[in-house]
Amino acid sequence: MVRSLFLFDMTFWLYLSALTLYIAYLFARRPVMALVPAGHSTDSFDERDGAWATQLGQIATLITVFGWIVNSGALFTRAFERMQTSGTFAPWSNQFEAMAYVSWAIILGYVLLELRYKIKAIGAFVVGIGFIAMGAASLLPYRYQTAEPLVPALNSYWIYIHVSITLTSYAAFAMAGGLGVMYLFKERAERRGSTSRFYAAFPDLETIDELGYKAITVGFPLLAFGIILGAMWANYAWGGYWSWDPKETWSLIVWLIYGAYIHARMTRGWEGHRAAIYAIFGFLMVVFCFWGVNFLLSGLHAYA
């Protein structure tokens, strides 16, 4: 128990450092190419500062990857510890572990995104959300953080697949929410004609918008799959595949909200600004489904 908690703790600090570095990367002075007036050569100072920014970005990525490896290690260790106490090993069997898993999935998603698109500025937002997830987990009281044996209803192989898939979809929606916030930041800067260097590293609005949309198109089928796996599990454990329990109803609500988004994208006027606000709203609904339902509403899923 102590071993995994130490690693979870370490993950928290690593993600915090990574986030700080990504923000520092945004603030680091770099040559703003579009703004260099014709005829003026970029002076050597700027070039050196630009190199510094690049280095910051590289360190941020390294720390993020390292943090993710420690996060994986923490989940593995927890799985091993669970194996000894209760026979099942899913390291997402309580609220704390689920949060740690979500942040693991968010960071993995981010690292893949950075590898593919090479846009480090997104880190300040998406790693930020991964960090918040990890931070919220570590704020939980100690008794929620330990690996207690599972209650009989959860003690099933369905927990491996239903919970992990659903949580992965939450992670995708979290990424979309982070990109939505980023979109609004950038948009505001553009509207004000801001020349701040802060925004120079941001990708253009269209790219942020498209990436946010992509994250949702990943989360949407995953959530559908997660809900259906949940229905199959319920059919084995509760005697019916759907019982309008608050948790399952809320996951359906979240799915419907993103369903509306997916359809809205097909019509004009639902990209950009509106889509960004909607993605943030959707993410808040996910947060409620994940946290709010467990703590505010009673029901069959009240295990936490």
Add this chain to the structure above:
Amino acid sequence: MNGQPDALPQQETPRTPAPGIGWEEFSRELVEFFASIKLAMFLFLFIAITATIGTVIQQNERPESYIQEYGENTYRWFLRLGFTDVYHTWWFTSLLGLLCVNSLTCFHKRFPGVWRSMKQDRVSVSLDFVKGMKQQAEVSIASSKEVVSQRLAQYFIEKGYKVLAKSDPGEVTIYATKGVLGRVGAHMAHLSATVIIVGGLIGTYYGFQEFGVCLEGQTYHIPRGNFDLKVDKFWIDYHENGSVKSYNSTLTVVDGGQPVVTKTISVNDPLVYKGIWFYQSSYGDAWDQVEVARVNIKDKETDKVLKTIDLEWQKEQSVPDLNLKLSITDFVADFAFNSTEKKVFSKTVEHANPAIRLAVNERSTVQSTPWIFYQFPDLFDIKESKYRFELVGYKPKKFTGLQIAKNPGINIVWTGSTMIVVGITLSSFIFHRRIWIKVIPASEGVTVYAGGTTHKSQIDFQKEFRKLTEKLRTFSASPHEPGA
């Protein structure tokens, strides 16, 4: 879905202006409305909003608890609006029905176009059509139209496109398409909504869900399946730290007088026989039987405990040194007496006032059957006896709570579920791209007109299209060099 070139110019039937609003126009408008994305968005959000009601207000409670929590007036409104059972109200069901109509109409309106684009030769298009595409380019190449069109076709095939080409006297037309499966997927998802809801309705009308309280060793008849179920055993497994690991019941199906299946069920592992599922749902202490009870035998005069014995349920036990024969004949968990029928019964299933009925046989002369109360040891007294009996503890028999359910619609629901997951996955990750190219000889070489469209992922497609035009420009460099 706007700007979709499903209807190609030459296939469009000339519209004859209808005088006034004819039936045809009306039905077209109707289809338009029911197939619209706006209706879909409205339904998604409206169902989402109304679904929250049932998560905030407890569903299917007793009226008193609503009145206590919300007041009588609010409760009356709840009844009027169906808020105490939102998911089964006529209006919520209608919303789901409308969602089916919406997705089916969309399928009806749009799927034929998708089907055609899979099956039909769509290479006969006009130059204006190509020029009118969302993505379009015009490139002049110093090469022959045969070479250009051949290299283009090769380029598309390498990129995984399906290519159709048509050679006319003055021009070559190329049609390249990829990822139509994404749109098939979307329509598969549209159909799935109805499949799932139909499966759900079949389950509601032709299935059942019941709850049974069963005691160990007893056999129960299951009328809906016309067989018997014997409960052999119920027990609980514990973890090392004392928390519950699993609840288990061993059940035997007796069909036609013969035991057919024996299975130990637990919370995540039901027994299925003839389409009827038996779930381990709950358990509890029986209210009318004990396994064993501990009785103190006291000397009335000295008030000293002479002996403590454990009596098994309905089994006579001798106490030779006291010349006693004892047995427990009855048990109630919450003692109550029906004075008209002169019968003792258990008021509730709670063990609030437990009592056993003790059959006492003293020296074969004194015979009595007093009720002995756990909480009131002095209540009953056998006058002729030397002894007083006290119930100091007991171990109740456990009952197992079984949920018994049959759902003939379940496989339809799973079919719909598979369709929705596969459908959304396809439509999320595969997008349909179509590119038309006309290669027309010009004064020097050829002019290539390219036009392309996709129904989503515009940015990715834009990039792809830009690459295509860049590639086109390289054609003119030195067409005979391989790999240029």
